[in-house]
Amino acid sequence: MRKFFKGLATLFVVMLVAGFIFLNWPLWQRSVPQAQNDEPVDVVLIGGGIMSVTLATLLQELEPDWRMQLYERLDGVALESSNGWNNAGTGHSGFAELNYTPEADDGSIETARAVNIAEQFEVSRQFWAHQVQQGRLSTPSDFINPTPHVSFVWGDENIEFLRKRHEAITKNPLFYGMEYSEDHGKIAEWAPLLMEGRDPQQRVAATYMPLGTDVNFGVITEQLTQALQKSPNFDVELQSEVTALRQNDDKTWNVTIRNLATGDEHTVKSRFVFIGAGGASLHLLQMSGIPEAANYGGFPVGGQFLAFDNPAIAGRHDVKAYGMAETGAPPMSVPHLDARRLDGKDVTLFGPFALFSTKFLKEGSWWDLFASVNNDNVLGMMRVGSHNLDLVTYLAEQARLTDDDRHAELVKYYPQAKREDWRLVTAGQRVQVIKRDPEDGTVLQFGTEVVADQDRTIAALLGASPGASTSPPIMVNLLDRIFPQQMDAGWRERLSEIIPSYGRKLNESAELTNEIRRMTSSALSLPYLDVPTQTDAPADADDAKPLAQDQPGGDQPAGLSPEPWSAQPAPVPGQNQNREMQAL
């Protein structure tokens, strides 16, 4: 017996020592080959997802002479989260995502976050419109398609919430045109699959925003990469994994890359490094050894969707219908039945279902989560775990879901769904940010965050929500933060040409909203709705008329039917009802 306890005690001590070494292992101290270039390149971008290529595109427009290198570990760009099949493709604008508008204790609806997301998406629209005009992005319907955003709820409490939300949010110009209904027939017009086979006695409510979009972020990433490569100053190396980062005395960075095909390693010196490695960004940030990295940990949550590509059914569902999150479910798990355009086909997706995995990338390692735990974040991560037990429970429940359970969720939104028509697809991995917070200790965060060093020589993008939809404003903010001198020396003026509303808020002016949306709708072949302005004469809903062809943005592209937009938007309290709506 004594021998047994002695053995147990020895094992305990060995594990303690091993744990101590593991937690304190300095990732940034491995030896790396000498840099092969004496003169540093201007920028190294790690990862071929939408974030890196958006930043690279902006930088190439601002400084065409800068030399930039992008390294991607897989065989192509956009194969992780940015790939069309690996995310939900929602152009997040706060139109339908109910988690962006929480109910305050006094029963009022907080709209600030939804307005902020809508503002950011307007920046993305301008950035993509500019890229179309510059020929870097091709036919808009290849990557962005009009797809009305619907919120759909049942149950008295949820219906009351949605009614109040609609009332509060439509006071904002960016949300003008959103309709509300509790009428089964009306909701069936917007989204027939939601209503067919539903109990006629069930109380339901929906809002309908005709200006919603479905976006293929993978196509954007691929096309922008091709455009970047036309410059001799930009180079992409695939199958090239960044394995080490080391800062030199002159503040430049040595970036070591392993060629995964040959196993060879080489090192490149760079003035600035952007870590846009998706879920793997945390690991690379820790590898850099910058003090700011000590404030972060990460928690992976994968996603799965049920997919259905029967054109007969997919053609009858042309909206994204968002519901309410289950209690304890993280915000990105809100169920939605989505019309998508993928690989040239109409597809219907339902989900996401959370997938627990310790990988930080879909093509990552099962060790990713464990390798990210160190002496700086271990206590904080444990604390976050214990403070988010509902999330832990939710993930455990999701992990136990059977095909029957998933189908039972689906029929709540599409009552006549047939189980055999649907297949389960695994989407990308998100790594949620765990962050030291001066007030709350350590918190789990669902947004995105740019972490940079004090000298502004390296920056990493952590988190994934609202994600790709807001990649352009995220990168514009990064420019502001990392390159203040260049911004003062002329970048701001140039940015105003790329993003005409730069520095202004659309939501503060109906005129500006109209001016910018008219322009982007025209360039991206999206529908347009005129928001009533202070100077509009009071008018009746019947006055709604198509834009004159000679008005800016008034051309209607071939193939876009105005029919889906003929439904008249709900009046906005306190505003004129002079509505113009037209597919541009």
Ligand SMILES: Cc1cc2nc3c(=O)[nH]c(=O)nc-3n(C[C@H](O)[C@H](O)[C@H](O)COP(=O)(O)OP(=O)(O)OC[C@H]3O[C@@H](n4cnc5c(N)ncnc54)[C@H](O)[C@@H]3O)c2cc1C
């Ligand atoms: C299930 C799901 C649904 C989503 N839905 C939406 C949505 O509806 N709307 C929305 O806007 N966003 C959505 N998102 C978020 C969105 O997909 C991400 O925010 C976005 O794609 C992240 O882009 P990225 O460039 O940072 O990362 P990624 O696209 O993941 O690219 C990172 C790249 O870095 C590479 N890499 C990693 N490590 C290294 C290394 N060491 N060396 C070299 N290369 C490396 C990877 O291989 C990868 O190609 C969703 C995400 C998920 C998972």
